[in-house]
Amino acid sequence: MGARTPLPTRFDPRPVESRWYTAWLEAGLFHARVEDPRPPWSVVIPPPNVTGSLHLGHALNNTLQDVLARHRRLQGFNVCWMPGTDHAGIATQVVVERELAKEGKTRHELGREAFVDRVWEWKARSGARIVEQLQALGCSCDWERERFTMDPGLSRAVREVFVRLHGEGLIYRDAFLVNWCPRCSTVLSDLEAPHRPSPGRLYTIRYPFVDGDDAIEIATTRPETLLGDTAVAVHPEDERYARHVGRTLRLPLLDREIPLVADAFVDREFGSGAVKVTPGHDPNDFECGRRLGLPIVNILNPDGTLNENAGPYAGLTVSEARGRVVADLETRGLLLGSREHPHEVPHCDRCDTVVEPLVSEQWFMRMEPLARPALEAVRDGRTTFHPRQWEKTYFHWLENVRPWVISRQLWWGHRIPAWRCTACERWTVAVEDPSACIHCGEAELEQDADVLDTWFSSALWPFSTFGWPDATPELELFYPTSVLSTAHDIIFFWVARMMMMGLHFMYDVPFRDVYIHPLIRDAEGKKMSKSRGNVIDPLEVMSAHGTDALRYTLVSLSAQGRDIKLGESQLEGGRAFVTKLWNAARFALMNLEADTAGQAGGAAGLYDRWIRHRMDVALAETHAALDAYRFNDAAAALYRFVWGELCDWYIELAKLALQGDEPRARLATQAQLREVLAGALVALHPIMPFVTEEIFQALPGRDGDFLMRQGYPKPGAPLSDAEAAEMDALVEVVACIRRVRGELGVPAGAKVQATLPTAAGTLAARHGAAIRSLCQVGELRVADTAPSATAAVASAAGFSVQVELADPSFLRDEVRRLEKTLGRLEKDLGFVIRKLENPKFVARAKPEVVDAEREKRARLDDEAERVRERLERLRRAVGGAS
């Protein structure tokens, strides 16, 4: 009987994946139309760097977004997943500069125009690669809408935002202390200059007073910066120095005269309590200098060498200068000592060069006016973080936000729409290239050579991609987006800035939910890094185990509030699940007749209704989990349903009817098997799109469309309590007989004879075949006779189950088994009795809890008594040999 399965014995993922992905694209399954009347659901991809290649972080984040997008499509939403890539200004420029360096060239030799052309070439090549990799992962992005941050449309949005914010006074030009990367020769934002621990020395230096023989001692880790000192500061309430404040000191080496000043920022406990003040090269000193009106001396050139202000040290690098300054101080007897002093030093995020703080004129953005609405929107719940704890991180940053340096001295990026008049030197800021200075009317204008921080355009992504500043139907429909999924390390860089810009320009939050996904570490919990050599390449995993296996594994490990430790065994688990589904489907297909549609089967039996019900429960659990971004719970619910219920119980039970000779029952079971398998495929499709589609397309009687257009099955009739209890009893009795067999070492193939009491007569009558088949019972009797001398006895579902042992040698094992059972019962009983004998428990616990304990006590008492009796009789039979 049954048609031959069209599914091969083994699932070969690769050809299946590319075949279906192409088919989905051709069918336009991922494209959202604005005319679609269904409710919208949208998400924008965190645009990967154009120079990038798919790593596990991408694989995770995009799998999770794809799960959500496919899930919402199946729920009937008009889903738009906006894809695209980021020009990643400094990162990309650094990469292309490295390419050039291999050819022995620098960008300066090429010139700006040729260099930018070169980056565009690079972009064309590697931008396509990351898109292909996302497609290989199965991402159901609306590729017809793909965007790039330097597309003309998005560039126009960037200019528009710059000009408007400038007009509102939120973008301004200022000379301020900034982070400067000497290698990249550009300013960096605080976020782009992370502090890294570095070895260092703390030097103690003597600064003599001009008007006396005395001197003051200061401590510094950067002795070379004394060349830029314009004061020495002490705490105003430090009585040691109070009488000296106002005196003049002679700056060592340069012999400049500098004042001794008082400022509360000085820590009296540190070193001597006096600190050199270098407003040009230290954030604290800069602030102090501003407060006290101290002059600023910049001693650095843009390339990190010392300039003419450093006198005899001009031309040296910072580290050369440090050595020379220390040596010269020593020669003059001004160096009092030094000791090791590890500290945190800012490094360039992209090239790891030590960042120099210096004062530079740049474009800045005022953040507080933008931050306030962004804070408010999360506080009042217009946007919610998942897990919630990340809101604290968001609040902390926005509450302490500082002006953002948005100009970069790079060539790759959005050119700043500001022109300086050669005549009056003032700035003209405009969306369209101006032909004359708006201040003096002079026509000689020079556009600012700088570009904008990459994150400036990223901040606009949720609306620039939908056509802003035009009022497009896409914006109307898909903004605000439903969710943003990203990693926590990007909350400041991106999430907060999108919130600010979205609220400012769209008057609404950019997304309702922010899902912060876990970070992936290696099996030992270490961060993956190329230098450590512990990187798992998702593409390799996909070709070794299949994309569905990778996706399932990642989803199943995405618990809230914890990083993912990923190793081979986790991936094997994912693959095993894919295989299990595949094999279950093969079984079903072997047993489904092609044309059952027209034939009248019998009514669905209990097993059919039960599995249908379990499917409804699993779907409900999965959807509740996805609503709460509890991806691991969604995966677990489906795993338990497919493996633990569908495969372990339903398929085994269904074999009775499928392989029986009752045509109506067979047809009914076939119909249910088909329906439940199809339901499982739909339910799993968001997580494992490829294998589910492959199986679905092989099902007989499908309507020819894609799985994603099926929609989730509507819940069937609920199972009555009586039916549920009946199934539970069956499962318990089967498990009980299996356990007895297992514990007594009855060979797996050997048939046993079992007896159920007449109280279980209905169960035996209805499910005798199942019990016989599932636990190798040859004969199932119903009788209330006392157990024979050679029977094992156990209780299940309130019944006493007897298993007749063909071989009396098992009786010794039975004695041991019963002793163990009795031990457990007595231990449990002890707990219950202690509880019930505690008057406070009886008085104060909820009545239903007390009742439950009383019932439990009665049940345990009863069972223990039966086991004791049985044990006694057995011991006599065995003759005390144990």
Next chain:
RNA sequence: AGGCACGUAGCUCAGUGGGAGAGCACCACCUUGACACGGUGGGGGUCGGCGGUUCAAUCCCGCCCGUGCCUACCA
């Protein structure tokens, strides 16, 4: 220095105010017509430590220890 997580079976992790679960690993038996990437059964945990709240704490609270991450100008 501050903040935020985490600490549950050998490993990776779920979980709940009423004596704790999964996967992998382990042990035993089983190549039964979907599946050895499998089936059935089993062993294994004073739920980091100490206090507190409660009739009852693995769960709530406090402190401590350990681990990780983030923020911070200690020269």
